[in-house]
Amino acid sequence: xxxxxxQFRSDIRNFCNRNIPADLIHKTRLNLxxxxxxxxxxxxxxxxxxxxxxxxxxxxxxxGWGKLQQWVFEDELAFQGxxxxxxxxxxxxxxxxxxxxxxxxxxxxxxxxxxxxxxxxQCYSEPNAGSDLASLKTSAIRDGDSYVISGxxxxxxxxxxxxxxxxxxxxxxxAPQQRGISFFLVDLSSPGVTVRPxxxxxxxxxxNEVFFDEVRVPAANLVGEENKGWRYAKFLLxxxxxxxxxxGKARRMVANILAxxxxxxxxxxxxxxxxxxxxxxxxxxxxxxxxxxxxxxxGQAESGSEPGPEASLLKIVGSELMQRISSCRLxxxxxxxxxxxxxxxxxxxxxxxxxxxxxxxxxYLHGRxxxxxxxxxEIQRNIIAKSVLEL
Amino acid sequence: xxxxxxxxxxxxxxxxxxxxxxxxxxxxRSARVASRELRAADWASYAELGWxxxxxxxxxxxxxxxxxxxxxxxxxxxxxxxLDPLVPSLVVVPALLAEAHELLARTTLxxxxxxxxxxxxxxxxxxxxxxxxxxxxTARRHxxxxxxxxxxxxxxxxxxxxxxxxxxxxxxxxxxxxFFVEPDAHGIQCSSYAMLDDRTAGTLRFxxxxxxxxxxMVGPHAGHAIVDAxxxxxxxxxxxxxxxxxxxxxxxxxxxxxxxxxGATLGSFQVIQHRLVDMMIAHRRSLALVKSAIADxxxxxxxxxxxxxxxxxxxGRDGRFVAEQAIQLHGAIGMTEEYQAGQYAKRLLVNDAxxxxxxxxxxxxxxxxxEAECSRRGFRGxxx
Numbered sequence: 001x002x003x004x005x006x007q008f009r010s011d012i013r014n015f016c017n018r019n020i021p022a023d024l025i026h027k028t029r030l031n032l033x034x035x036x037x038x039x040x041x042x043x044x045x046x047x048x049x050x051x052x053x054x055x056x057x058x059x060x061x062x063x064g065w066g067k068l069q070q071w072v073f074e075d076e077l078a079f080q081g082x083x084x085x086x087x088x089x090x091x092x093x094x095x096x097x098x099x100x101x102x103x104x105x106x107x108x109x110x111x112x113x114x115x116x117x118x119x120x121x122q123c124y125s126e127p128n129a130g131s132d133l134a135s136l137k138t139s140a141i142r143d144g145d146s147y148v149i150s151g152x153x154x155x156x157x158x159x160x161x162x163x164x165x166x167x168x169x170x171x172x173x174x175a176p177q178q179r180g181i182s183f184f185l186v187d188l189s190s191p192g193v194t195v196r197p198x199x200x201x202x203x204x205x206x207x208n209e210v211f212f213d214e215v216r217v218p219a220a221n222l223v224g225e226e227n228k229g230w231r232y233a234k235f236l237l238x239x240x241x242x243x244x245x246x247x248g249k250a251r252r253m254v255a256n257i258l259a260x261x262x263x264x265x266x267x268x269x270x271x272x273x274x275x276x277x278x279x280x281x282x283x284x285x286x287x288x289x290x291x292x293x294x295x296x297x298x299g300q301a302e303s304g305s306e307p308g309p310e311a312s313l314l315k316i317v318g319s320e321l322m323q324r325i326s327s328c329r330l331x332x333x334x335x336x337x338x339x340x341x342x343x344x345x346x347x348x349x350x351x352x353x354x355x356x357x358x359x360x361x362x363x364y365l366h367g368r369x370x371x372x373x374x375x376x377x378e379i380q381r382n383i384i385a386k387s388v389l390e391l
Numbered sequence: 392x393x394x395x396x397x398x399x400x401x402x403x404x405x406x407x408x409x410x411x412x413x414x415x416x417x418x419x420r421s422a423r424v425a426s427r428e429l430r431a432a433d434w435a436s437y438a439e440l441g442w443x444x445x446x447x448x449x450x451x452x453x454x455x456x457x458x459x460x461x462x463x464x465x466x467x468x469x470x471x472x473x474l475d476p477l478v479p480s481l482v483v484v485p486a487l488l489a490e491a492h493e494l495l496a497r498t499t500l501x502x503x504x505x506x507x508x509x510x511x512x513x514x515x516x517x518x519x520x521x522x523x524x525x526x527x528x529t530a531r532r533h534x535x536x537x538x539x540x541x542x543x544x545x546x547x548x549x550x551x552x553x554x555x556x557x558x559x560x561x562x563x564x565x566x567x568x569x570f571f572v573e574p575d576a577h578g579i580q581c582s583s584y585a586m587l588d589d590r591t592a593g594t595l596r597f598x599x600x601x602x603x604x605x606x607x608m609v610g611p612h613a614g615h616a617i618v619d620a621x622x623x624x625x626x627x628x629x630x631x632x633x634x635x636x637x638x639x640x641x642x643x644x645x646x647x648x649x650x651x652x653x654g655a656t657l658g659s660f661q662v663i664q665h666r667l668v669d670m671m672i673a674h675r676r677s678l679a680l681v682k683s684a685i686a687d688x689x690x691x692x693x694x695x696x697x698x699x700x701x702x703x704x705x706x707g708r709d710g711r712f713v714a715e716q717a718i719q720l721h722g723a724i725g726m727t728e729e730y731q732a733g734q735y736a737k738r739l740l741v742n743d744a745x746x747x748x749x750x751x752x753x754x755x756x757x758x759x760x761x762e763a764e765c766s767r768r769g770f771r772g773x774x775x
Contacts, residue, residue: 130722132652155723200726201718201733273750323715334744335751337545340587352584353544353594361587365733368718369726376722378662 008069009076016080019045023347028081029256031359032347033204036119036161042083043090043116053090053114060098060106061114067242068298079248086158087240089113089120093166095239096183096232100224109164109185121162121188123153123210124233131379133168134177134230138212140169140184146216147171147184152209155373159195159208162188167212168233171226183229185221192216202365203342237375241311242301244374245318247291250325254283256356257329264354270332279328286321293317309387312380319370319377326364333357392689394445394456404463406440411471417731423474424589430551433475438506442477446485451500457689458482458623462681465627469634469742472734474590476548478745479512482627483620484556487569490616491608495571498605499554511574513546513557513595514621514746515567528559528597530568535604539570539578539597547745549574549593550583557595558617561609567617568609570602577601588737622699625746626684629706632742633681636674636713639735643667643717650722663720670716673709680705697759704752707743714739 024042027034046052055070056062065073074085085091094113097105112118129136138151149169159165165186172180188195192215197205224232257280261271270276293314297307330338336353344351344358351357371377385391395403414433423429437443442464447453454460461482468477480503488496502508516527528541543557554571561568574581578600583593608616644667647658657663684702687695714736718725725732743749 125723128651130652135652199728201728201737203728270750273754275750275753327711330740331748331750334740334748337592338587338741338744339584339592341584352582365737368715368736369723371719372722372726376719378660381662 005068005072008072012073012076013080015049016077016082019049020080020082024083025081027347028083030347030356031345031363033345034083036158039083039086040116040119043086047114047116052116053094055091056094056114057098060110067301071243071294071298074243075246075248077248078246079252081252088122088157088162088166089116089118091240091243092122092236093120093185096166096223096236097185099235100183100232104220105185105223118164119158119162121156121159121165121210123156123159123165123167123186125155126152127154131376133233134181136168136170136181138167138169139173140167140171140182140217142171142219143216145219147219147222149184149186149212149215149217151212153212154207154209155198156195156208156210157206159188159210160197160205164188165210166223168229171229175227178230180227181229181233182226183223183232184217185223186212186215186217190215190217200366201368202362203340204345204362204366206366240374241314242294242297242307245290245294245314246322247287247294247318250283250287250290250321253325253329254280254287257325257332260329260354260356260360261332264332264336270335276328276331279324283321283325283328286317286324290314290317290321309383312375312383315374316377316380316384322370323367326360326367329360330364333360392457392686393460394454395460400460400463403441407463407467410436410440411467415471417729417734420472420474420734427551430474433473434506434509437475437477438504443481443506444504446481447500447504448489451497451504453500453504458626458685459682459689461627462630462685465630466634466637469631469636469738470638472588472635472738476509476511476552478624478627478631479510479547479552479556480508483512483514483624484510486620486623487556487608487616490612490619491569492605494605495608499571508554509548509552511546511548511550511552511555511593512624513543513549513555514624515558515617516544526560528557529562530559530570530602530607530609531562532604533601537568537570537602537604537607537609539572539600539602541597543595543597546593546595548591549595550581551591555579555595564609566609566611567614568607569613569617570608571606572600572602586741588734588741590741619696621746622696623688625703625752626681626688626699628742628745629677629681629684629702632706632710632739633674633678635735635738635742636670636677636710639713639717639732639739640667640670640674642731642735643670643720646721657720666716666720670713673713677706677709697756700747700752700756700759703747704749704756707749707752710739710743 024038043052050063051073053061054063054073055065058064077085090113094110097109124133126136126138138149138153140147140149149167151169165188167184167186168181169184170180171182192213194211196209198207198209199205200207261269297311297314300307333354339353339357340361341352341358343349345362393400444453445456445460449455465477485503488500528539528543530537530539539559552574555574557570557572559568559570578598580596581593583591586592647663647667648656650657680702684698687698717732718736721732724730
């Protein structure tokens with residue numbers, strides 16, 4: 001990697017050492033619950049440095065970073081144990097607004113995203129529109145200077161914390177699927193909006209159902225043109241594709257696993273198990289491989305020839321590697337009994353057997369979703385087979 | 392080998408299916424997690440169904456069943472996500488008592504059959520190389536009693552049973568001993584916790600806890616009995632996993648046959664079909680290995696210990712595969728707590744951790760293979 005990026009990483013490392021609050025590092029190290037305030041607090045610290053939204057164009061308050069720098073930024077943050085950069089505002093809807101929105105929308109929404117004043121949720125999936133998102137049925141019917149939105153969205157991450165949502169809804173039921181969808185910005189405090197929690201297998205609440213019961217949304221909240229919403233969603237997807245693989249996070253998890261293995265079991269620790277050691281080394285090899293793939297594709301983007309659908313391989317490889325790592329960590333705990341003490345996911349509550357066990361188990365369970373969301377890995381392979389291999 | 396005729400077996404299995412059908416609603420399951428009384432009532436139902444008499448010899452008031460007779464019950468436990476201490480009570484402890492002195496056997500076995508006793512089991516722990524006793528729990532002879540001191544971790548079902556059965560190190564001989572202790576005996580502290588799949592375990596701390604010598608098995612035979620009983624326990628856990636896999640495969644098959652995306656059922660896509668075939672193979676192989684291990688145990692075939700270890704290791708690996716694929720094929724709904732897929736997946740993960748994780752079983756198999764190779768070549772002392 002270039003000297004410039006090395007220096008950037010070094011700057012991030014130093015910044016993190018000085019600025020991530022100790023209680024926050026504790027939570028991320030043990031994979032404990034983070035509150036909304038934790039994220040907002042951290043995002044504002046990054047904003048003061050100018051780095052939050054660093055990938056935004058200068059004219060909109062960013063630093064104009066390219067893809068490589070944006071990737072390095074999030075990668076090093078993750079390695080240093082910073083909380084996940086929640087993308088819904090800063091990486092998803094923000095760029096859609098400054099790319100396709102009108103001046104009023106830019107004025108109204110961009111600064112509050114940068115300042116972490118408005119929290120966003122992504123309302124895409126529906127109970128019958130998962131992989132087949134284009135078949136979504138939430139409708140938006142024009143009525144005077146409003147649209148009336150009705151339907152049900154599901155798997156909406158952090159909707160219970162959100163002020164606004166960006167919603168894909170159907171404005172033309174007669175058009176072929178993708179061509180009748182529009183992109184709306186919806187105030188979740190509007191009458192007719194109900195957010196209902198969904199408990200996941202880790203016994204945590206992160207995702208929700210969002211019901212829209214004839215919700216009136218000002219026509220000014222339509223982004224871009226009617227029936228072009230799918231194009232904006234695809235734009236968003238293509239932005240994300242190159243950034244999705246987590247190398248720094250993987251390395252941090254491996255370091256954590258080694259510490260956990262050394263701490264548990266003494267002579268009988270799994271750290272002495274030859275098979276387990278080999279699987280850990282295989283993981284390290286594959287992290288190096290993933291990083292090499294990222295550099296390869298990001299390098300292409302830097303030199304001006306943006307990679308196409310083959311970038312989907314980053315999602316496939318990265319997500320499956322993450323699952324292997326979580327699984328490897330679960331194996332460390334398995335020989336000591338798989339106690340799962342959900343209260344210990346909250347900072348300050350002691351675990352029953354081993355510190356960090358609850359968070360590790362939670363990470364494994366939660367991690368089963370990474371090959372499902374963001375376009376399941378089956379779909380990603382279909383995309384590559386069709387668009388790259390032309391099968 | 393079986394203590395039941397074919398007809399009896401068929402009726403027995405049908406009654407099991409009926410019991411599961413009557414008691415399988417998710418709400419009833421969470422009610423059981425929360426209520427001691429409901430769980431005690433379940434155990435009484437198992438007595439009525441004849442499950443508890445199966446492993447008890449006829450002379451002690453039981454049916455005198457073989458391990459093969461336990462398969463429908465253990466499989467049902469996995470299929471029905473039962474929370475009760477079936478493996479310790481119906482497999483491990485009866486196996487131990489078969490090697491115990493007459494008084495202990497005579498006073499304990501009938502109380503298993505009657506439903507009076509449910510057992511928690513704290514064994515060697517997963518990680519003793521060469522089956523050597525770990526010093527965590529020790530026993531010291533004092534007149535006609537033994538005094539227990541130390542700590543026993545990961546005691547299955549501690550906190551919710553009538554009798555604790557614990558392996559400890561006899562300080563005098565340095566060998567394994569086995570001790571039957573009542574949970575409210577003086578000198579015991581129990582902190583129990585829920586495992587990932589809602590079954591319970593506990594950490595027990597002992598301070599000069601007195602156990603009558605009649606309630607102990609100490610001596611060279613105790614060590615062998617413990618190892619053998621735990622291998623059988625491992626196979627029983629594998630039976631449970633086979634049941635969980637069967638249920639999870641059926642659930643997943645049903646889902647992909649009905650769920651539609653892109654104008655077609657998920658099951659019409661070749662990738663999904665192949666994945667389901669692999670899941671089917673995983674279950675069939677697991678069940679076949681379980682039956683093979685059971686047959687070797689019941690007929691005392693040489694090498695049954697290796698078969699038991701292989702069975703446990705293979706079923707652990709196949710079980711995790713089925714658990715993970717089932718969630719993947721269900722998509723996001725598989726990630727919800729409400730839906731059954733996640734519950735089966737958690738069961739399979741916990742089972743893999745009980746009575747020998749994959750890595751531990753594999754290490755032991757390598758040791759056994761190397762010992763066999765050395766004795767074949769005539770070396771003394773074996774190789775590690």
